[in-house]
Amino acid sequence: MSAKKIYERPIVTKNQAGFMNKFGSSSLVKPKVEIDGVLVKDLVQKWGSPLFVISEKQIRSNQRNALRIFKSRYPKVQFAWSYKTNYLKAVCAVFHSEGSWAEVVSEFEYQKARRLGISGENIIFNGPDKSENALLTAIKENAKIHIDHYDELYKLLEITEANNLKANVAIRVNMDVGVYPKWDRFGFNYENGEAWQALKRIVISKNLNLIGLHTHIGTYMMSADAYKIATNKLVDLAKGLKNNFNINLEYIDLGGGFASHNTLLGQYLPAEEVVPSMDQFADAISSGLIELSGSLDELPTLVLETGRALIDDAGYLISKVIANKRLSTGKRAVIIDAGVNILFTSFWYKHKIHPANETGVHTEDTAIYGPLCMNIDCIRDSIIFPNVKKDDLLVIDYVGAYNVTQWMQFITMRPNVVMIMQDGTVELIRKSEDIDYIEQLEILPSSLKNR
Amino acid sequence: MKTFIVPENIAISDSGFIFLPSTGETFTLNELGKQIFKLLQAKKTIEEISSEILKEYDIDTLTLERDIEDFILRLKSLNLVTQV
Amino acid sequence: MKIAITGLNATDNPGPGVPVIRSLRHSKEFDGEIIGFIYDVLEPGIYMENLTRKNYLIPYPSSGLENLYERLAYIQQQEKIDVIIPTLDSELFGFVKLEDKLKELGIKMFLPSFEQLNIRAKDKLFDFCTDNNIYVPKNILVSSVLDLHKIPEEFDYPVVVKGIFYDAYIVNNLEEAKTAFLKISSKWGLPIIVQEFLKGDEFNVVALGDGTGMTVGAVAMRKLYITDKGKGWAGITIFDNNLIEISKKVIESIKWRSGMELEFIKSSETGQYYLLEINPRFPAWVYLAPNAGQNLPYALLQLALGKKVEQFDKYNVGTIFVRSSWDLFTDISVLEKITTKGEI
Numbered sequence: 057m058s059a060k061k062i063y064e065r066p067i068v069t070k071n072q073a074g075f076m077n078k079f080g081s082s083s084l085v086k087p088k089v090e091i092d093g094v095l096v097k098d099l100v101q102k103w104g105s106p107l108f109v110i111s112e113k114q115i116r117s118n119q120r121n122a123l124r125i126f127k128s129r130y131p132k133v134q135f136a137w138s139y140k141t142n143y144l145k146a147v148c149a150v151f152h153s154e155g156s157w158a159e160v161v162s163e164f165e166y167q168k169a170r171r172l173g174i175s176g177e178n179i180i181f182n183g184p185d186k187s188e189n190a191l192l193t194a195i196k197e198n199a200k201i202h203i204d205h206y207d208e209l210y211k212l213l214e215i216t217e218a219n220n221l222k223a224n225v226a227i228r229v230n231m232d233v234g235v236y237p238k239w240d241r242f243g244f245n246y247e248n249g250e251a252w253q254a255l256k257r258i259v260i261s262k263n264l265n266l267i268g269l270h271t272h273i274g275t276y277m278m279s280a281d282a283y284k285i286a287t288n289k290l291v292d293l294a295k296g297l298k299n300n301f302n303i304n305l306e307y308i309d310l311g312g313g314f315a316s317h318n319t320l321l322g323q324y325l326p327a328e329e330v331v332p333s334m335d336q337f338a339d340a341i342s343s344g345l346i347e348l349s350g351s352l353d354e355l356p357t358l359v360l361e362t363g364r365a366l367i368d369d370a371g372y373l374i375s376k377v378i379a380n381k382r383l384s385t386g387k388r389a390v391i392i393d394a395g396v397n398i399l400f401t402s403f404w405y406k407h408k409i410h411p412a413n414e415t416g417v418h419t420e421d422t423a424i425y426g427p428l429c430m431n432i433d434c435i436r437d438s439i440i441f442p443n444v445k446k447d448d449l450l451v452i453d454y455v456g457a458y459n460v461t462q463w464m465q466f467i468t469m470r471p472n473v474v475m476i477m478q479d480g481t482v483e484l485i486r487k488s489e490d491i492d493y494i495e496q497l498e499i500l501p502s503s504l505k506n507r
Numbered sequence: 508m509k510t511f512i513v514p515e516n517i518a519i520s521d522s523g524f525i526f527l528p529s530t531g532e533t534f535t536l537n538e539l540g541k542q543i544f545k546l547l548q549a550k551k552t553i554e555e556i557s558s559e560i561l562k563e564y565d566i567d568t569l570t571l572e573r574d575i576e577d578f579i580l581r582l583k584s585l586n587l588v589t590q591v
Numbered sequence: 592m593k594i595a596i597t598g599l600n601a602t603d604n605p606g607p608g609v610p611v612i613r614s615l616r617h618s619k620e621f622d623g624e625i626i627g628f629i630y631d632v633l634e635p636g637i638y639m640e641n642l643t644r645k646n647y648l649i650p651y652p653s654s655g656l657e658n659l660y661e662r663l664a665y666i667q668q669q670e671k672i673d674v675i676i677p678t679l680d681s682e683l684f685g686f687v688k689l690e691d692k693l694k695e696l697g698i699k700m701f702l703p704s705f706e707q708l709n710i711r712a713k714d715k716l717f718d719f720c721t722d723n724n725i726y727v728p729k730n731i732l733v734s735s736v737l738d739l740h741k742i743p744e745e746f747d748y749p750v751v752v753k754g755i756f757y758d759a760y761i762v763n764n765l766e767e768a769k770t771a772f773l774k775i776s777s778k779w780g781l782p783i784i785v786q787e788f789l790k791g792d793e794f795n796v797v798a799l800g801d802g803t804g805m806t807v808g809a810v811a812m813r814k815l816y817i818t819d820k821g822k823g824w825a826g827i828t829i830f831d832n833n834l835i836e837i838s839k840k841v842i843e844s845i846k847w848r849s850g851m852e853l854e855f856i857k858s859s860e861t862g863q864y865y866l867l868e869i870n871p872r873f874p875a876w877v878y879l880a881p882n883a884g885q886n887l888p889y890a891l892l893q894l895a896l897g898k899k900v901e902q903f904d905k906y907n908v909g910t911i912f913v914r915s916s917w918d919l920f921t922d923i924s925v926l927e928k929i930t931t932k933g934e935i
Contacts, residue, residue: 065574086657329685380577524930
């Protein structure tokens with residue numbers, strides 16, 4: 057018997073001006089059959105769908121690349137892994153093994169870092185909410201405490217005095233770097249002199265040891281120039297400290313916020329075209345640091361808390377097609393088993409989505425919905441997508457940042473997370489939840505039992 | 508048994524391009540879409556069309572039934588077929 | 592020699608592709624073959640006789656670099672193109688990022704750098720001008736409708752509401768500003784620029800920078816007739832040394848490497864030229880330049896090929912262009928071919 061032809065669903069498309077951008081027989085959507093050499097279908101067979109997949113190789117290569125780029129421009133560079141971006145133990149451990157410190161913004165994250173064996177002096181403790189208890193521990197463990205506001209500054213003076221301790225501190229500075237929106241809710245303002253006032257207050261205290269300056273100008277920054285302005289302003293403060301009080305800072309922390317290659321909703325051009333490269337961010341920052349003078353010993357270390365740009369492209373979400381639908385407008389809709397509760401970033405990104413197998417060349421404007429019985433559960437409201445069948449697998453790209461920290465148990469439970477190790481083996485790094493896990497914290501009042 | 512009628516003066520080219528003279532609209536069909544459309548023009552029933560495609564393509568009956576259903580729904584909404 | 596050119600959308604909001612091709616052909620030395628790169632099957636350039644030898648659909652800038660590269664690599668196998676001249680704003684980032692990879696395929700271009708593109712981005716222009724002592728209207732960036740309420744704090748109505756890439760509306764009150772914001776943001780994304788509205792005459796300059804800071808040529812034009820979309824439908828070359836000097840200063844300080852259009856308004860209050868916009872490519876009226884004595888597109892082609900070009904030192908004042916609409920006719924089979932094959 058002769059082999060039968062490969063089947064592609066029958067399709068009819070109405071040609072409309074402005075929407076006739078097809079090239080004969082080539083499809084724009086490329087399948088993603090494997091991740092780091094492991095077949096997508098094998099991953100799902102073993103670990104189920106949906107499934108988060110993290111690539112150890114990609115994390116290491118991102119981190120090494122970033123370090124190389126900055127080190128080739130400035131001699132002393134230290135990265136601190138931004139826990140809130142992705143604080144799965146395995147992910148943090150990979151960053152720490154590449155030499156990164158921990159950057160935490162809560163007591164919970166601080167504890168996570170300590171449990172991973174990170175010593176206090178390698179932890180940067182940021183954020184507006186640090187409890188007295190958390191501060192006391194951090195002081196005792198020599199953590200680098202970045203003061204966010206005056207109340208915290210005075211709290212530190214009080215605690216150190218009462219316990220006769222010395223704290224290593226930096227202040228977070230907010231400033232106008234010419235981008236919108238201005239992040240002025242964290243730290244002390246540069247332009248109105250508040251930052252300088254706070255620094256002076258720290259300098260005259262005998263219990264606070266001023267070791268650094270910190271700023272974090274925004275998130276998903278599309279302008280490298282803004283970092284140059286930020287660096288200039290911190291350098292200006294550093295020079296003021298040197299000239300007035302003969303203080304040599306240990307470090308200047310430029311925070312994070314470099315944009316990744318995820319395209320924002322409402323952004324016309326793809327991110328890969330408009331987002332500055334890591335080299336451009338590095339050029340901007342190092343050109344600001346040139347202003348600093350002194351011997352190598354005296355130069356402060358450049359600290360970077362890069363999160364998103366180091367992890368986003370190391371994370372994938374595999375999802376299975378539940379159903380195909382035709383909406384009342386005639387538009388195609390595909391329902392998949394991953395919803396916005398686990399893919400939080402779909403609220404602001406146009407995630408790239410690939411089928412995991414070869415598809416036909418025909419594409420159609422498609423809405424991709426999650427499985428939740430909620431209208432907001434939309435992964436992409438419009439994507440030019442090939443035809444897929446029920447049970448086909450899809451791979452959603454660039455999901456490494458913020459999803460496995462901001463996800464929630466809602467209607468469905470959170471799925472397995474695996475890491476593809478450098479040697480190609482696959483390790484489970486977070487188990488999928490079950491009903492016992494979810495209910496173990498719940499208490500049913502006895503009067504409501506056995507009704 | 509469902510029968511569908513394709514408006515008379517429609518021609519479909521080898522490349523799967525349809526020009527609807529009465530409205531000036533144009534459409535593009537993929538390979539199988541073109542084949543089914545031609546069979547509809549030849550006044551074949553859905554059953555006849557299905558069995559022909561099943562012979563030729565690597566596909567199961569149920570999936571095909573569903574896809575043809577969806578395809579004809581689309582053709583109807585685009586006024587490329589009417590049902591009798 | 593084969594040269595591929597984009598922007599054949601010679602519509603009522605025209606792309607510069609067709610006039611760039613006409614400019615190249617205007618040169619007696621030119622003997623290359625022209626390939627059209629198109630985004631839509633109804634771009635008028637496809638239907639003009641003897642304009643291009645062949646046309647290829649290429650993917651929209653919004654569909655990603657990988658797709659664009661693959662399509663160009665496919666086309667390169669068929670055509671062996673020597674030079675691509677992209678002419679549209681929104682595609683420039685993509686071509687700039689692909690410059691090295693396309694060079695490996697033997698394709699040359701003459702483009703600004705990524706950093707230069709960013710300087711002229713409408714949201715950065717203000718800082719650039721103030722740093723370089725060039726007058727510029729005041730503007731703010733807004734990212735949400737709520738931000739529009741701040742307009743009265745910054746300036747008086749009317750104000751101009753502009754997109755990052757395209758589109759601008761003059762609005763007289765908050766309601767109009769909201770409408771314009773929604774219209775522009777839904778199409779071209781955020782942020783939106785709100786700019787001081789200046790009264791005065793509009794002047795435009797087309798120029799070419801060689802990348803070292805030198806201005807190869809610059810021709811100034813005043814629009815004689817403006818369509819309701821704000822496009823010049825007729826214009827005349829003028830000369831004011833002040834205007835040309837400001838343009839040269841811009842090119843010198845950015846070390847601009849490509850064609851450029853500078854849009855100015857001469858304030859009726861102060862008499863100063865205010866720089867409204869820098870467009871990182873030739874304008875749709877660029878064919879006026881060769882007709883006035885400066886064939887800037889042909890000079891750009893020479894630069895792309897790595898040849899030396901002479902600086903233009905003068906041009907004719909009083910050369911007029913009048914745009915016209917001209918209906919073209921063809922058979923459905925042409926549309927069929929381009930729709931189903933993606934090339935014609």
